[in-house]
Amino acid sequence: MCARSWSAGRRRDAMAEMQRLGPLLADWSRRAxxxxxxxxxxxxxxxxxxxxxxxxxxxxxxxxxGYVRVARPVGDPEFGRVQPCECRRQEQEARAAERLQxxxxxxxxxxxxxxxxQAAAGPALAACAFADEADDQPGWLLLSGIxxxxxxxxxxxxxxxxxxxxxxxxxxxTADLLDRLRAAMNATSGGDFSFALLFxxxxxxxxxxxxxxDCISPTDWAREKxxxxxxxxxxxxxxxxxxxxxxxxxxxxxxxxxxxDVARLELGEAAVGARYREFGGMTEEVLSQYTFDSFxxxxxxxxxxxxxxxxxxxxxxSWSEHxxxxxxxxxxxxVGKTHLAAAAANARLTAGDRVCFAxxxxxxxxxxxxxxxxxxxxFEAIFASLKEVDLLVLDDLGAHxxxxxxxxxxxxxCASRYLRRAPTLITTNVAPESLDPRLASRLLDxxxxxxxxxxxxDYRTDQEAMVVSRTRRRSRRRG
Numbered sequence: 001m002c003a004r005s006w007s008a009g010r011r012r013d014a015m016a017e018m019q020r021l022g023p024l025l026a027d028w029s030r031r032a033x034x035x036x037x038x039x040x041x042x043x044x045x046x047x048x049x050x051x052x053x054x055x056x057x058x059x060x061x062x063x064x065x066g067y068v069r070v071a072r073p074v075g076d077p078e079f080g081r082v083q084p085c086e087c088r089r090q091e092q093e094a095r096a097a098e099r100l101q102x103x104x105x106x107x108x109x110x111x112x113x114x115x116x117x118q119a120a121a122g123p124a125l126a127a128c129a130f131a132d133e134a135d136d137q138p139g140w141l142l143l144s145g146i147x148x149x150x151x152x153x154x155x156x157x158x159x160x161x162x163x164x165x166x167x168x169x170x171x172x173x174t175a176d177l178l179d180r181l182r183a184a185m186n187a188t189s190g191g192d193f194s195f196a197l198l199f200x201x202x203x204x205x206x207x208x209x210x211x212x213x214d215c216i217s218p219t220d221w222a223r224e225k226x227x228x229x230x231x232x233x234x235x236x237x238x239x240x241x242x243x244x245x246x247x248x249x250x251x252x253x254x255x256x257x258x259x260x261d262v263a264r265l266e267l268g269e270a271a272v273g274a275r276y277r278e279f280g281g282m283t284e285e286v287l288s289q290y291t292f293d294s295f296x297x298x299x300x301x302x303x304x305x306x307x308x309x310x311x312x313x314x315x316x317x318s319w320s321e322h323x324x325x326x327x328x329x330x331x332x333x334x335v336g337k338t339h340l341a342a343a344a345a346n347a348r349l350t351a352g353d354r355v356c357f358a359x360x361x362x363x364x365x366x367x368x369x370x371x372x373x374x375x376x377x378x379f380e381a382i383f384a385s386l387k388e389v390d391l392l393v394l395d396d397l398g399a400h401x402x403x404x405x406x407x408x409x410x411x412x413x414c415a416s417r418y419l420r421r422a423p424t425l426i427t428t429n430v431a432p433e434s435l436d437p438r439l440a441s442r443l444l445d446x447x448x449x450x451x452x453x454x455x456x457x458d459y460r461t462d463q464e465a466m467v468v469s470r471t472r473r474r475s476r477r478r479g
Contacts, residue, residue, distance in 0.1 A: 109160075139239050140242070174216050203238075227253065295313055295343060330451060348423075
C-alpha cells in the first residue's frame with residue numbers, strides 16, 4: 001500500500017472514530033452538566049452472567065463484570081436493560097479523552113494548560129468562557145497578540161479545556177494545514193478523495209482553532225481555500241477561533257470575516273520567562289562579553305588591515321537597533337562575523353527581546369537528539385520556539401553535513417521566518433551558490449534582507465581569510 005493511500009485510510013479511520021465516540025461523549029456531556037434520565041436514578045443490580053472481566057476487579061457494584069442491569073419492575077420498558085458500570089464508564093471516558101487528544105492535532109501542545117489563577121484573569125477568562133459555551137451557539141473569536149504574548153498557549157488551553165470536558169477540538173497552524181491540503185491535492189493516486197476528506201474534516205469540525213493565520217504565504221490558492229473553509233463555517237454556524245499577530249487580516253484577504261459579531265481579544269506584552277536560548281556554547285554569560293565597543297574594527301593588532309570592518313560594524317549595529325528582516329554576514333573564518341552577530345544578540349537581549357543564538361551544526365545535533373531521545377513532542381517544541389523567537393542567530397551556516405534531513409529542517413525553519421519577516425541574523429563562510437538553492441534564494445532576496453561581505457584577515461592566524469565554495473571542492477579566495 002502506498003504512503004498516500006495509507007494516509008487517506010488513516011483520515012477515514014479518524015472520522016469513523018469520531019462517529020463511534022458520539023454516543024459516549026453525549027452521555028459524558030450529559031452527566032457533566034448534571035442532567036440525567038429516570039433510569040439513571042434507579043438502583044442497579046449485579047448480574048454475574050454479564051461477567052466479561054472488563055470492570056474493576058474490586059468494584060462493589062458489578063464485581064468486575066463491567067456491566068449491570070437497571071432494577072425495574074417486570075413489564076417496565078426498561079426492565080433488564082444493560083448499561084456499563086461506573087467503573088467501566090470511567091475507563092471508557094479515559095479512552096475517549098485519549099482519542100480526542102489524538103484527533104485534536106495538538107501534538108506537543110496537548111500538555112499546555114494554564115493554572116487556575118491564569119485562566120481566571122484577563123483575556124484568558126474570556127477565552128475560556130468562549131471555549132465552554134455550547135457547540136450549538138454560533139460564535140467566532142479573534143485572538144491577537146505579538147510574538148511571545150502567549151496567544152498559542154491560550155489557544156491550546158481552549159482546546160485542552162474542551163477535551164477535558166469530553167468535547168472535540170481541532171487545532172492547526174494555518175501554514176501546516178495548507179501544506180497538508182496541497183500535498184493531498186497533488187497526490188498521484190487517491191489525491192482528490194484524500195483532499196476532500198481532509199477539507200471536510202476541518203470544515204465541519206465543531207470547534208476549530210487556526211493559529212498563525214497571518215503567517216501564511218498569501219498565494220491565490222491559499223486565499224481561495226481559506227475563504228472556502230471560513231465561509232462554510234460562518235454560514236453553518238461552526239465555532240471558530242482565529243489566532244494572529246495582528247487584528248488586520250486584509251493582507252491575506254480575510255478581513256471581511258471580521259464582522260461586528262466576532263469577539264476580539266488582544267494580548268499584551270510578551271510573557272516574562274527565559275528569554276535566551278543557545279545551541280553550541282554561547283551561554284548568556286559568554287554572550288555578555290561580546291559588544292560593539294569591544295569589536296576591533298581596525299583589524300588584527302590595530303594594523304589597519306581590515307578592508308571593510310568599520311562599515312560592517314556600523315551596518316550590524318544599526319540593524320540591531322531596529323531589527324527587521326534578515327541580515328547575512330558572509331566572510332572567511334576569523335574575520336569577526338560571530339563577534340558582530342553575538343553583539344547584536346546581546347543588544348537585543350538587553351532591550352528585552354527573546355533571543356536564540358544557534359551554531360548550526362550544534363542545533364541540528366540537538367534537534368536529532370530531541371527526536372531520538374524524547375520523541376516528536378520535544379522536537380516539535382524546540383522547533384516551534386525557533387520559529388517564534390524575536391531574534392534568531394544562525395551562526396556558521398554551511399558548516400553542517402548537508403544531509404537531506406538537515407537541508408529540509410533548515411529550509412522549514414528559514415522559510416517560516418522568511419514569510420513572517422522575523423529578524424534573523426546569519427553568518428556563513430560558504431559562498432551562497434554552494435548552499436541549498438532554496439536557502440540561497442532567500443538569503444539574497446534584497447526585498448527581505450541585506451547581505452554584507454566581511455573582508456579581513458583571520459585574526460587567529462594572520463592569514464588571508466577564504467570563502468568556501470563547495471561546488472568546486474576547494475576554497476575560493478575572497479575577491
